[in-house]
Amino acid sequence: MTPDEQPEVRRLIDAHEHTLQVCRACAETTRDLAWEVKRGSVPSPEALAATLAEVERILAELGQVEIAIAEMKAALW
Numbered sequence: 387m388t389p390d391e392q393p394e395v396r397r398l399i400d401a402h403e404h405t406l407q408v409c410r411a412c413a414e415t416t417r418d419l420a421w422e423v424k425r426g427s428v429p430s431p432e433a434l435a436a437t438l439a440e441v442e443r444i445l446a447e448l449g450q451v452e453i454a455i456a457e458m459k460a461a462l463w
Contacts, residue, residue: 398458405451408444415440 387395415437422429429437 398454401451401454405448408447412441412444 419429419437
């Protein structure tokens with residue numbers, strides 16, 4: 387790897403790290419919601435709306451990561 391390539395590689399590693407953080411947050415939210423439902427509790431409409439808003443934000447963010455990965459693949463192949 388050349389010194390010129392290092393910043394791009396670091397950016398890609400940071401992006402993958404961020405993606406993992408997003409996936410972890412999604413999994414934790416799903417787990418917490420499942421436990422709440424299992425206990426017989428129903429989340430409030432507000433809590434569900436907030437969860438849905440966060441899911442939409444995360445899906446949009448993951449879409450950007452997918453685009454970046456496709457661009458990298460296209461540049462390499």
